[in-house]
């Protein structure tokens with residue numbers, strides 16, 4: 264008899280990306296959960312609410328840069344037509360400014376928003392298709408860390424948008440590997456526009472991730488509600504405290520969920536029980552902050568040649584255009 268047959272099969276949920284990630288993260292020490300898990304429908308809505316908060320300067324600062332420089336940015340990507348691909352497009356609220364500049368300059372513009380969250384992508388795509396009928400919108404639901412195979416090769420020159428400080432979720436090695444994998448799927452002469460958050464005073468950073476209204480705390484705890492909904496777990500999110508801290512050595516903001524009591528969490532779909540000590544935390548997000556030199560070094564490691572960059576008047580955020588070489 265084959266011994267493997269005696270092993271009980273894992274519940275099907277364990278094989279899904281969410282199940283596999285939750286198992287990996289909650290059985291690791293220290294415990295962690297990947298930030299992409301934030302973005303179920305509720306998480307995407309909460310993120311949209313964060314972008315409107317007075318403390319969260321990132322989105323409005325990047326939008327300010329696009330409002331001022333979209334035409335110059337698009338002028339760099341020469342040619343008759345342009346395929347614009349966006350990694351982690353979300354609501355694509357700022358992207359409209361770039362698409363408008365693209366249609367002013369190019370005869371043919373195709374837009375491929377890529378996001379792991381189908382609900383947010385659908386909403387963004389219909390809005391853009393209605394507002395900019397000249398743009399062919401082709402949404403792609405996909406995890407860009409696993410598969411960049413879907414990157415379309417339409418014959419047009421490509422401009423990849425990776426904005427909103429999303430690269431900051433990855434440690435320097437993983438960020439360079441992600442850029443290299445993107446570069447392999449591009450042709451020389453294609454472009455990457457990277458939006459990154461700059462290093463700044465600690466008070467501004469801490470406030471941005473710990474707003475007075477508690478929306479970021481709710482966003483952070485929503486990952487536990489998602490695990491309850493999708494894997495039948497019994498987290499009581501209120502028994503976890505949102506913590507945002509600045510890690511000076513790593514040059515990053517971190518978000519954690521700290522257990523307020525000793526507790527055992529059951530996750531039936533994974534056949535898993537996880538014990539938390541009081542004060543033990545789950546690391547849910549990193550957001551690396553950059554200097555312009557660090558961005559150039561990262562782009563070069565990723566196989567791109569930095570060409571130009573734009574910042575806001577305070578120098579808080581930077582948008583970097585580089586060429587696949």
Ligand SMILES: C[S@@+](CC[C@H](N)C(=O)[O-])C[C@H]1O[C@@H](n2cnc3c(N)ncnc32)[C@H](O)[C@@H]1O
Nearest residue numbers: 299302351352353378379380406407408426427
């Ligand atoms: C912080 S939001 C940024 C949204 C938008 N780019 C902006 O600048 O406001 C991150 C977005 O990336 C998506 N996302 C996160 N990880 C992803 C992944 N691995 N693959 C695809 N999309 C991802 C999320 O669903 C979310 O919509």
